[in-house]
Amino acid sequence: MFKKIEIVILGGGTAGWMCAAALARLAPNICSVRLVESDDISTVGVGEATLPQLKEFNDLIGINEADMMSKTAATFKLGIEFSNWGQRGNSYIHPFGAFGQSMGGVEFHQQWARANTGESLEAYSYAVQACRNHKFDFPVDSFGEVNSTYSYAYHFDAGLYAAYLRHIAEKSGVERIEGVVNSVSTHPDNGNIQSLMLASNQEIKGDYFIDCSGFRSLLLGQTLKVPFEDWSPWLVCDRAWAVASESGQALLPYTRSIAHEAGWQWRIPLQHRMGNGYVFSSQFISEDEAAACLLRNLEAPALSDPRLIRFKAGRYYSAWEKNCIAIGLSSGFLEPLESTSIYLIQVAITNLLKLFPKHKTDVTLSAEFNRLMDMEYSRIKDFLILHYHLNQRDDSELWRYCRSMPIPESLAQKIELFRWRGYVDSFSFGLFNLASWQAVYIGQGLSQAATDPFANNLPLSDARYQMDTLASKIRARVNLMPSHRDFIADYCPFRK
Ligand SMILES: Cc1cc2nc3c(=O)[nH]c(=O)nc-3n(C[C@H](O)[C@H](O)[C@H](O)COP(=O)(O)OP(=O)(O)OC[C@H]3O[C@@H](n4cnc5c(N)ncnc54)[C@H](O)[C@@H]3O)c2cc1C
Structure with a gap:
């Protein structure tokens, strides 16, 4: 008979409970799940802004959106406003949605730069206009409509979200064990984690251990001694x-x-x-x-x-080491500027499900998991550094340092390509695609020296006409949206 894999999760913050709920809901026949946490060791208690991908995670584990939002005091999030970043007094929004649409075979910002109408790029983003007018409605699923060009995320109370997930997880069979882990024993032959020893002397054994112990990184960092890659020379906030x-x-x-x-x-x-x-x-x-x-x-x-x-910006070299998989702050942290941590938890969980191990550890699986996570971390790292580096502020040391600090080669190359003629690298997997880079490059004042020559295939008058039409459509449609406050009051008022 197939013996279920015994999973032990250490930690009951957002990472621990997301993981427990997902495993219990999606892999009930493959594994049994126990979660150890201690009321004496508090969770980090922050982590309230999310990215649109979280809706996919919630849907996957069967969460009803309105119910979750009303129990976590949630609001909708259509993007992030950055004030005083490029220089003092300026403001731009990085939206969860597009700026215009490609025109004449080139990306929208190429025509915008060429047409030089004096209108801000923001006029062509439905999501930004909704933000600026404090409006919200669900996007429609109808290609070509201006209100189909965005997605949304949530702001929620992190403690209430973890409690909500805990309820789901426990209802789905997860066993919660209260107690402080005092020591961890490893196998003398292969170095795998064997068990967690609680202060009460209870020993918790398992096949795989998921380290969700937060910044302590009790299993991955402290026990298995996986080295930490320090990114604080670029991400100096600590x-x-x-x-x-x-x-x-x-x-x-x-x-x-x-x-x-x-x-x-x-x-x-x-x-x-x-x-x-x-x-x-x-x-x-x-x-x-x-x-x-x-x-x-x-x-x-x-x-x-x-x-x-x-905290310190950086991540552990391998989040999956032996029979331990670190998820959440125990695997690394890249500061909350673009709300990427909960997204990284989600990605780690989905990658774990895709590469779900058998009883015996297999380095092929862990190597692939680590490769996928590396890619995510590296892309986010470059994007975050961009915000700090691309500034014209001369009023304080931090901004002067960030402007002149050496940056990773991968980012320097991206910036040069945009400066050259507005080239933006794009990929189909992972975070931060075209609109994100457009928002920060242009929002923080980086101009392109030339436009893509293919933009000229569209007569300038046509480009201007199409842009005017788009901006008017967006304005008219946004005017019809309910206010964010009214939408929330109707859809998901806070219920304790
Ligand atoms: C300033 C700041 C702002 C942030 N803002 C955002 C944001 O807006 N959006 C976003 O996506 N992310 C954000 N994050 C990150 C986000 O808070 C975390 O990714 C998320 O809360 C997950 O944390 P965690 O579960 O990994 O760790 P924690 O919440 O720290 O949980 C650790 C758990 O481990 C348990 N534990 C630890 N040691 C032991 C032990 N010895 N025995 C038993 N139990 C133990 C604790 O009891 C606790 O339950 C932010 C982080 C910081 C620092």
Whole structure:
């Protein structure tokens, strides 16, 4: 008879419970799942802005969207607004949607640069216009309609989302074990993890161990001693103060990222409060000054004292090592600028399901898992560094440092290609495609020296006409959308 693989998950934060719920719902005949967590060791308690891919994950495990949103005080997210990034006083939105559509066989920004109508690129993005007008509605599934050109994500209360997943996981057969792991034993021959020993002296054995222990990385980093690749020379922020405040006046359908002198501040609108934080570099500001800066820049009164979180940008060289797979902060962290951590948890879970192991460890599977995760991390790394590097701010050390720091060759090449004539690399797998790079390059003031010569195949007057028509269609359609606040009140009001 087939013996189920025994999976032990260490950690009950967002990573642990996402993993437990997914395994219990999607692989109930293949594995049994136990999850160990301790009420004495708190979760990181942040992680409230997501990416559109999370809807696929939720759908996959059978989550009802309106129910999940109402129980996690969630709001919709159509993108991120970056204020003061390229230079002080400017603002652009990185939307979950397209800027225009390709015209005359070339990408939209080529015609936009060529036509030089004086209209901002944002006028041609449905998602950006919805953000700017605080509107929300679901995209339609009808090719060619302006309101089919975007997707959406969520802002939610991270603690409530983990609790929601825990409920699903436990209902689907996951056994939760409360206790602090004091020591970990490994096999003397092959170095595999054998068991976790709890403070209560209970020993938890398993075939595979999923390390969701957060920044401690108790299994992958501390026990198996997988080395950490440090990316802090490029991503210099290493601290964050986080605090909840009362809600702001408007219920924005987007996250805000406001650059300050030594980092940036997030504002994440939930139904019952605003999530705030200041991500900063301790090289350029003291912890006390950063806390004061955050509190000074809240839109509404704080609900508690701010909490300090320390971190280092980078990731462990192999997230799957022997019979241990690290998922979440235990595998690496790339700072929250583009809300990519929960996405990386999701990708790790789906890759694990695709490469689900048998009882015996197999390095072919772990090598492929690690290759796929490397690719995701590297792309995100370049995209995040771009935000810091591409700035014209001269008012503080952090921005001067980031502008002149040596950047990875892969990113330098991308920037040069855009500068040359607006070339943007595209791929069909992973995060951050055309619209994302267009938003940041153009939003932070990088201009292209020339346009793609193929753009001239379309007469300039036609290009301008098509662009005007598109902008008017977007304006007219956005006017018909309900406000984000009304939409939420109707679809998923917060229920405790
Ligand atoms: C400042 C900041 C802002 C962020 N913002 C975002 C965002 O907007 N969007 C996004 O996608 N991500 C964001 N993230 C990342 C996000 O918070 C995490 O990816 C997510 O919360 C998952 O965390 P985790 O489950 O890996 O770890 P944790 O939440 O830290 O959970 C660790 C778990 O391990 C358990 N544990 C640890 N040691 C032991 C032990 N010895 N014995 C028993 N149990 C143990 C703890 O009890 C806990 O349950 C942010 C991170 C930071 C630092």
